Amino acid sequence: MALLQLSEPGQSVAPHQQRLAAGIDLGTTNSLVATVRSGRAETLPDLDEQHLLPSVVRYTEEEVIVGEQAKACMVSDPLNTISSVKRLVGRGLEEFNSLGGQLPYHFTQEQTLVPRIKTASGDVSPVEVSSEILKVLAKRAEKTLGGDLEGVVITVPAYFDDAQRQATKDAATVAGLKVLRLLNEPTAAAVAYGLDTGSDGVHAIYDLGGGTFDISILRLNRGVFEVLSTGGDSALGGDDFDRVIAEWIMRQAGISDGTDHKVLRRLMRDACAAKEALTDSPVASLDLDLGNGARWQGQLTRDQFNELVDPLIRKTLAPCRRALRDAGLSGADIADVVMVGGSTRTPRVRELVGEFFKIPPLVDIDPDKVVAVGAAIQADVLVGNKPDDEILLLDVNPLSLGIETMGGLVEKIIPRNTTIPVARAQEFTTFKDGQTAMAVHVLQGERELVTGNRSLARFELRGIPPMVAGAARIQVTFSVDADGLLSVEAMEQSSGVRASIEVKPAYGLSDTEIETMLRDSIEHARDDMEVRRLREEQVDAKRVIEALEAALAEDGARLLNETEQEQVKTALAELMEVAEASDHKKIRKGIEKLEKTCEFYVERRMNASVQKAMSGHQLDEFE
C-alpha cells in the first residue's frame, strides 16, 4: 500500500489528490532538490545518501551522465564534460567568448544567437545541459515521493536578467517540468530561516556560491518580501578561490599557463580540496601529479590562504556597500545576515562579513541547502498544500481584473489583493438572438465603468452557434500565474469554441499610478454605484424593447388586432423614451409597466407556440 505522510489538521488530501511539489536549487557548482514532507522541508538524497548533485554533465557517444560520475571525468575527458553551465545559460555569443576564455570547452562559432558547445554526442546548448541536471533531480524527487511532480520552484540569482530567467524556464520545459515559479535565491534563503514569519525588518542575504556572488537587501513588510536592492558579481565565487590557489601552486611548482587541459583540471581539483580542508584545519597538504611522472609537494596554511582570498572577499564587500547605499540604509539597519552558498563555510568569509555588517551572520542551516529548502517551502505553498491561514502572502494582484459587459460596465473577475497564482471563471451569455461573436475586453481597475479603468487587451470569440439571446453559455476564465502573467480564455460551452489572450497586467504601472486608481475608486464609490444601476436598467430596457420588437415583427399582426397592436406600440414608445432618461427608478417602472401591458400578448404567444408544437400529434403521445 501507499506510504502516507502526516498532514496538518483538516488538511488530509483525498486519495490521488496529493499534490507533490519540489524546490530545486539549480546551482553553478552543485544542484539540490528539496521537498516538504510531514510538515518539514528537507533536501532529498540519492541512493548513495548524497544530497548535492554536482552540476556537471558528461556527453559520451552513447549516453549522458550527470553528477558525481560526470565530475569524476572532468580531468580525463575535459571537452565533453560540461561544468558551471549556469554561467552560460541565457548568454549571447559575446559574453560567451569573454567567459569562454576561462573554460576548457570548444564552442561552435556559427552565426546563431545561442552558442553551442561541441561534444562527443553533438553540439549542445546550455539550456539542454541544464535540463539534464533538472531531469535527474526531478526523477530523484519522484522516486522519493512516489508520484509525479505537480510542479517545481526553481531558484535563480536575484539579478538574472529576463533572458537568463527565460532560459532557465526553457530548461525546465525541456526536462518536462512545470515551473510553479522562478524564485530569487535570497528570498528562498530568507524563507528557509523563517524570516517571513518573524517581525518586520530588513535582512541582508550574502550568497557566495561556486560561480556567482549575490548580495540582496530584503525588507519584510507584513509577510511580503520586498527586494530593496541587489548587487553582486556574476563571475565571482568559490571557483575563483580555487583558481587563486591553483595559480599560487603554479607559481610554487613552476607550472606554465600552456600546460595541457588534463594537468590544469587536476590542479583545480586539488586546489578545491585544499580550500575545503582549510575550513576545519589550519594547514593543508598538497601532492600534485604534473604528468610525465613528475610530482610537486607542498603545504598551504590558513593564513597564506586567507591572504590569497582576502582580495576576493573584499571584492564582495564593495557590492554590499553599494546595495546598502541603493537601499538608503547603513549596516546598522540590518537585522539579520543570512549566509548562503558553500563558499560561506570559509571561516575568513564569515569573519569579514560579520565585521562589515557588525552582526554575527546566520549559519545554522547548511549554506549549500538553505536555498533549496526555501524553494521547497515555497513550492509546497504554491501547489496548495497549506492551510489557508498559513499561506505566505507572496504576491497579490494590485488591482482588480475584469471584463466589459453591456452598458460599458465592468464585471470584476479577480478582485484586488487576491493572492496569486489564482484562476477564476465566470459565465456570460449573448445579448442578441443569433449572436455569433462576442468581444472580450479585459480591464484593470476598481471603477464600475469601463472609462474609469485601464484597458489591458481585447479579443473576440467567434463561431458561437446561433441561439436565442441568453441561451449561450460562455465561460470566461482569468488566470494569473505566479509571475503575474494574466491569461484570459473565453469558451462557449456547448460548441467548445474558444479564444484566449495573455497579458502582463503590472507592466508599465508605477506604485503611484496604482494608488491613484485606488483612491479614485473610493472617492467615486457612490457615483459609480448610481451609474452602474442606471446602466443596468438601461441595458435591461434595451433587452425588453428588442425582444418585443422581434416578437411584433414575427407574429404581432397575426395574434393582435389593430387596437391591441396600437396599445403595445404606445407602451413600447413610452419605455424607449424613459430609457433615455437618467433615472434608474423610472426606467425600472417603465419596464414593469410595459411587461404588464403586454402580459396578454405574451400569453397568446405561449399558447400559439404550444399549439404549434402539439398539432399533428395524438394526445397520448404527451402522457
Next chain:
Amino acid sequence: MGVTLTEAAANHVLQYLEGRGKGVGIRLGVRTSGCSGMAYVLEFADESSDEDLIFEEHGVKVLVDPKSMLYLEGTELDYTREGLNEGFKFNNPNAKDACGCGESFNI
C-alpha cells in the same frame, strides 16, 4: 485492543511534532472517499475532543474518533522505507481490499 504504533513510527512522529513546535499528538481516522471506498486520515492533532479515543504508545498520543475506530480496530501504524520513498503505513486487519495504489481501501 485499539490502535498501536511501531517504535519507528513513534520516533518519526515525535521528530515531526518537535519540528512543528505544537500539537498534542496525531489523529488517525478514515473518510469515505477515494476510488475504493475509504481513505485514511493521518494528521497532526492540536486538540482532542471529548468523544475521542486516546491511545498512548512510545510517548505518542494517538487520537481516534469513535466512528473511525470501527474501521481501525487492531490497526498498527508503521514507518517504512521502500526504495527512496519512505512514510507511514497502516497495517489494518479490517481492510479487505485496496485500490491498486493502496491509497484507499474497503472493509
